[in-house]
Amino acid sequence: MSSKKEINEDLVNERRKCNFNIQEVTHIIDGGVENTLQRKKIEDVALNGGASLDDVPEECMNLRERYENALRKSCVYANILRNELLEITGIENFGTPVIRRTGDAFFKDISPFMLHLGMFVPTIMGQCTAEQQGIWLPKALDMQIIGAYAQTELGHGTFIRGLETTATYDPKTKEFILYSPTITSYKWWAGGLGRTANHCIVVAQLYTQGKCHGVHPFIVQIRDLDTHMPLPGIKVGEIGPRMGFNTADNGFLGFNHFRIPRMNMMMKNAQVLEDGTYVKVARHGKLTYGTMVFVRVTLVNEASFNLSKAVTIAVRYSAVRRQSELRPGSAEPQILDYPTQQHKLFICIATAHAFQLTANWLWHTFTVVQAEMRKGNIDTLPELHALSSCLKAVSTSDAAACIEQCRFACGGHGYMMSSNLPYLYSFVAATRTYEGDYTVLLLQTARYLVKAWEQAEAKKIVTPTVAYLNRCFDTNEKVAWTNSPEGIIKSFQAIAAGKISLCVKNIRQRIKTGMDYEDAWLMTTVQLVSAAEAHCRSMILDTYWNEMQRLTKTSSDNVKMVLYQLTTLYLVYWALEKSGDLLRYTSITEGDIDLLQKEYEDLLVKIRPNAVGLVDAFDLRDEILRSTLGSYDGRVYERLMEEVQKNPLNKVPVDPSFQKYLKPFMKSKI
Numbered sequence: 001m002s003s004k005k006e007i008n009e010d011l012v013n014e015r016r017k018c019n020f021n022i023q024e025v026t027h028i029i030d031g032g033v034e035n036t037l038q039r040k041k042i043e044d045v046a047l048n049g050g051a052s053l054d055d056v057p058e059e060c061m062n063l064r065e066r067y068e069n070a071l072r073k074s075c076v077y078a079n080i081l082r083n084e085l086l087e088i089t090g091i092e093n094f095g096t097p098v099i100r101r102t103g104d105a106f107f108k109d110i111s112p113f114m115l116h117l118g119m120f121v122p123t124i125m126g127q128c129t130a131e132q133q134g135i136w137l138p139k140a141l142d143m144q145i146i147g148a149y150a151q152t153e154l155g156h157g158t159f160i161r162g163l164e165t166t167a168t169y170d171p172k173t174k175e176f177i178l179y180s181p182t183i184t185s186y187k188w189w190a191g192g193l194g195r196t197a198n199h200c201i202v203v204a205q206l207y208t209q210g211k212c213h214g215v216h217p218f219i220v221q222i223r224d225l226d227t228h229m230p231l232p233g234i235k236v237g238e239i240g241p242r243m244g245f246n247t248a249d250n251g252f253l254g255f256n257h258f259r260i261p262r263m264n265m266m267m268k269n270a271q272v273l274e275d276g277t278y279v280k281v282a283r284h285g286k287l288t289y290g291t292m293v294f295v296r297v298t299l300v301n302e303a304s305f306n307l308s309k310a311v312t313i314a315v316r317y318s319a320v321r322r323q324s325e326l327r328p329g330s331a332e333p334q335i336l337d338y339p340t341q342q343h344k345l346f347i348c349i350a351t352a353h354a355f356q357l358t359a360n361w362l363w364h365t366f367t368v369v370q371a372e373m374r375k376g377n378i379d380t381l382p383e384l385h386a387l388s389s390c391l392k393a394v395s396t397s398d399a400a401a402c403i404e405q406c407r408f409a410c411g412g413h414g415y416m417m418s419s420n421l422p423y424l425y426s427f428v429a430a431t432r433t434y435e436g437d438y439t440v441l442l443l444q445t446a447r448y449l450v451k452a453w454e455q456a457e458a459k460k461i462v463t464p465t466v467a468y469l470n471r472c473f474d475t476n477e478k479v480a481w482t483n484s485p486e487g488i489i490k491s492f493q494a495i496a497a498g499k500i501s502l503c504v505k506n507i508r509q510r511i512k513t514g515m516d517y518e519d520a521w522l523m524t525t526v527q528l529v530s531a532a533e534a535h536c537r538s539m540i541l542d543t544y545w546n547e548m549q550r551l552t553k554t555s556s557d558n559v560k561m562v563l564y565q566l567t568t569l570y571l572v573y574w575a576l577e578k579s580g581d582l583l584r585y586t587s588i589t590e591g592d593i594d595l596l597q598k599e600y601e602d603l604l605v606k607i608r609p610n611a612v613g614l615v616d617a618f619d620l621r622d623e624i625l626r627s628t629l630g631s632y633d634g635r636v637y638e639r640l641m642e643e644v645q646k647n648p649l650n651k652v653p654v655d656p657s658f659q660k661y662l663k664p665f666m667k668s669k670i
């Protein structure tokens with residue numbers, strides 16, 4: 001056993017073997033040297049200010065203790081956020097992922113303030129008029145009020161138009177009356193709502209002058225600011241234990257003819273005048289869904305970040321862990337030496353990079369579309385919606401699968417809460433569902449793709465992200481296979497185009513047999529989801545490859561080489577995963593697939609010496625990783641033992657329940 005300060009010998013050797021400049025890769029991941037410096041500064045301030053590591057692990061506390069502990073830490077963290085961090089980033093960068101990431105040093109699960117910061121504040125920014133922002137934003141940013149985002153109801157989450165909560169305008173008092181007419185109309189799931197929030201955004205069906213105008217957002221005070229008692233007419237509480245998010249106090253909420261002032265309707269996109277006249281301001285009907293688009297964009301970043309944590313843990317552990325023997329009597333190898341282990345893990349490193357570069361690109365696209373919309377141009381919104389929908393769906397789904405693979409890679413110890421892998425998995429698994437379920441979002445992208453196909457068919461130029469359709473349209477023949485990064489990307493575009501084409505053909509055929517469009521669409525949805533996924537994969541492959549080429553132009557040779565190996569691994573991995581599709585839509589042969597498999601296995605060998613260096617390059621501080629298995633020093637077994645000492649069950653040698661239950665039971669006769 002190594003002494004406390006020592007770094008595990010195997011990790012020392014791994015770091016010695018690493019042949020590239022780790023910092024250079026860190027800068028690429030961060031988006032430049034300046035960003036790395038800024039991130040480190042933010043981390044220093046946030047973590048030195050009192051990152052409260054718990055004496056008792058969160059998972060050993062009961063529900064109440066966990067909530068109270070999370071709230072205590074949230075207050076410490078929020079003080080650092082509002083007093084120090086916002087000064088560094090500027091208020092305009094309030095939602096920067098770097099700030100959000102420092103939160104993980106405080107919360108293994110999640111902060112009850114997460115939705116205040118992640119959705120309540122952004123909705124005020126995106127859905128309020130300047131005048132309304134002037135009222136609500138300073139209070140929200142200063143956390144004089146704490147909010148949640150209550151859209152989903154017990155009966156409806158996906159189908160927003162089906163929400164049942166009503167907001168009926170009363171011109172006599174110039175108020176809206178909020179009402180929950182049925183059990184299924186109760187708001188359900190909103191994070192922070194159950195115990196913490198005193199305000200929330202409520203999405204409700206707007207009625208005025210006897211007419212329903214569809215769902216609109218309202219800002220509602222639900223608790224007394226002093227006593228925290230629910231206001232009369234409000235029924236609010238916590239929805240109960242769940243797979244993760246257990247310190248987020250997800251809540252339920254019902255209204256019994258609860259009145260709010262007219263100006264509490266968020267009026268940037270639509271207004272109700274004093275006399276009850278409804279005025280539509282926005283040129284696009286779905287701008288009220290803006291917060292969801294924003295969060296979907298940020299979730300691609302979340303997918304990358306959480307995966308980078310999981311794979312850092314699993315690779316470091318795999319370098320420390322020794323198991324089995326390759327030949328009788330030989331020393332036990334590091335489990336990282338098994339090609340099957342490399343197969344589990346290296347794709348996770350590459351996926352984290354692919355999603356990070358895609359997230360940066362998507363964020364840039366989002367800001368460009370926002371700027372266009374501020375000028376009154378909404379033409380690019382449908383493309384952004386299609387993009388953010390599929391990228392959110394695929395990145396969260398892949399990240400969850402990869403994190404689970406990292407857990408498998410850590411054997412039994414990966415199942416320990418103290419490894420942090422179960423927390424990471426349950427957190428990311430939820431992201432596949434919330435903010436739009438995987439299937440539902442891919443079907444949104446499919447709508448866009450079918451329209452784009454029809455445009456290409458009519459010889460019209462389509463938008464940039466589907467420009468390949470113009471090229472693929474006339475190809476009745478299979479695309480010629482070439483084994484190169486560009487060749488693989490082109491082949492994935494051919495797969496996407498082929499699948500979209502087939503969907504359109506099948507919808508048309510079904511209509512010919514007498515089905516109406518809706519039924520024909522419905523019957524084709526399995527294929528439509530697959531087409532949207534294929535489109536999304538071609539986008540990710542293209543973005544990852546081209547962005548990495550661009551970002552490494554001035555890098556040192558070894559950095560270029562290792563990142564080239566990783567990017568190629570990602571492309572080849574997906575080509576092998578989708579070999580059935582390649583056989584169908586390109587001229588690839590079985591022999592070509594054999595060559596790809598060989599290339600993949602060779603890449604695992606090439607990447608192996610740099611594996612620990614590659615995860616070190618994520619530059620995740622131990623305080624943020626919070627894992628017994630994944631710390632920088634590799635003191636895996638010591639940390640597991642130390643954690644055991646913190647377990648309240650081990651505080652006494654004999655548990656009181658022995659006298660109460662076990663002893664009487666053992667002494668009782670059958």
Ligand SMILES: CCCCCCCCCC/C=C\CCC/C=C/C(=O)SCCNC(=O)CCNC(=O)[C@H](O)C(C)(C)COP(=O)(O)OP(=O)(O)OC[C@H]1O[C@@H](n2cnc3c(N)ncnc32)[C@H](O)[C@@H]1OP(=O)(O)O
Pocket residue numbers: 094095096099100114115117118119149151152157158159160161191286287289290292293295298299302381382385434435436437440444447448
């Ligand atoms: C310290 C710093 C803090 C920062 C922290 C940042 C970290 C962030 C991490 C996490 C943050 C928060 C945790 C989140 C917790 C979870 C919250 C939630 O889940 S909130 C609830 C979310 N709910 C959903 O996402 C519901 C999903 N459903 C929908 O989006 C819609 O109902 C939909 C799209 C499925 C269908 O809508 P609708 O029926 O109204 O539309 P149609 O299908 O008929 O389509 C009509 C037409 O509109 C287009 N459309 C749809 N949506 C949009 C959109 N958003 N934008 C633009 N256009 C849209 C659609 O494509 C159709 O177009 P057409 O041309 O007719 O084909």
Ligand SMILES: Cc1cc2nc3c(=O)[nH]c(=O)nc-3n(C[C@H](O)[C@H](O)[C@H](O)COP(=O)(O)OP(=O)(O)OC[C@H]3O[C@@H](n4cnc5c(N)ncnc54)[C@H](O)[C@@H]3O)c2cc1C
Pocket residue numbers: 115149150151152155156157158159188189190191245250430433434435436437438439440443
């Ligand atoms: C941890 C967590 C936190 C959350 N936080 C919030 C929050 O803060 N605020 C908030 O408002 N909400 C929140 N939600 C709710 C979340 O947004 C919804 O659960 C999510 O949008 C999915 O909707 P649903 O639950 O209605 O699923 P459903 O729509 O009922 O989905 C069930 C199944 O039906 C399928 N399905 C549904 N519609 C279709 C369709 N049209 N075509 C094909 N298949 C379909 C889905 O694919 C899925 O497999 C949260 C959820 C979770 C899990």
